[in-house]
Amino acid sequence: MEARALVETTSQSSLEPFQPLDPRAIKLWRVAEQIAVAVFMLPSLIGVLISSYWQPKAAVLMIAGWGFLTSLWLWHSLWQPPRRYQAWGYRIDDRVLETRSGRIFQTTRLLPLNRLQHVDLQQGPLERMYGLARLELHTAGTQNASLTIPGLAHEEAVRLRDYLVALGDTDAN
Numbered sequence: 001m002e003a004r005a006l007v008e009t010t011s012q013s014s015l016e017p018f019q020p021l022d023p024r025a026i027k028l029w030r031v032a033e034q035i036a037v038a039v040f041m042l043p044s045l046i047g048v049l050i051s052s053y054w055q056p057k058a059a060v061l062m063i064a065g066w067g068f069l070t071s072l073w074l075w076h077s078l079w080q081p082p083r084r085y086q087a088w089g090y091r092i093d094d095r096v097l098e099t100r101s102g103r104i105f106q107t108t109r110l111l112p113l114n115r116l117q118h119v120d121l122q123q124g125p126l127e128r129m130y131g132l133a134r135l136e137l138h139t140a141g142t143q144n145a146s147l148t149i150p151g152l153a154h155e156e157a158v159r160l161r162d163y164l165v166a167l168g169d170t171d172a173n
Contacts, residue, residue: 016091016093017091018089018090018091018098018100019089019090019091020085020088020089021085021088021089021149021150021151021152022132022151022152022153022156023085024130024131024132024151024153025081025085025088025130025132025150025151026081026082026085027081027130028126028127028130028132028151029080029081029084029085029151030077030078030081031126032126033076033077033080033081034074034077036077037070037073037074037077041066041069041070041073044066045066048062048063048065048066049063083103084101084103085151086103087100087101087102087103087106088100088101088150088151089101090149092113092160092163092164094113094167095112095113095114096110096111096112096113097110097111097113097137097147097164098110098111099111099147099149109147111137111139111147112139113164113167113168115139115140115141116137116138116139116164116168117138117139117140117145118138119135119136119137119138119161119164119165120135120136120137120138121133121134121135121136121157121158121161122134122135122136123154131153131154132151132152132153132154132157133152133153133154133157133158134148134149134150134151134152134157135148135149135152135157135160135161136148137149137164
């Protein structure tokens with residue numbers, strides 16, 4: 001009987017549209033990826049330059065290879081975030097929170113709200129700069145007992161957190 005109720009809940013929630021993340025998430029992900037490019041590629045440039053000093057015949061090839069890899073990674077940091085954004089969505093009803101993500105490897109996760117233990121609102125420095133937040137939901141049970149929704153407007157994340165906490169209060173009564 002319980003499985004039937006879950007199937008009915010899932011089919012009812014499939015009628016509701018997925019909510020998109022905040023569009024500022026694209027800018028945030030681009031900046032974060034470009035910081036990663038700088039952190040990894042600048043020290044490698046130093047290594048390439050030092051190696052070029054010791055192997056002058058291979059210097060042009062090493063510098064060209066470094067430039068190609070850096071250009072490829074920078075292009076990826078501009079190209080990938082809009083596609084990641086399009087693939088992300090969430091929806092919630094009175095029983096289940098459903099998220100979807102991924103373009104090639106698509107993931108759909110259902111979180112039964114009656115198993116929700118606590119909700120964290122997280123913001124790193126870049127997220128604060130863009131007015132965004134991540135909502136991390138923790139459940140009782142297995143090793144995959146948490147679910148994160150990234151790229152939410154801070155106000156929406158606070159509203160969603162308060163809504164989920166209020167739902168938890170009604171379940172306790």
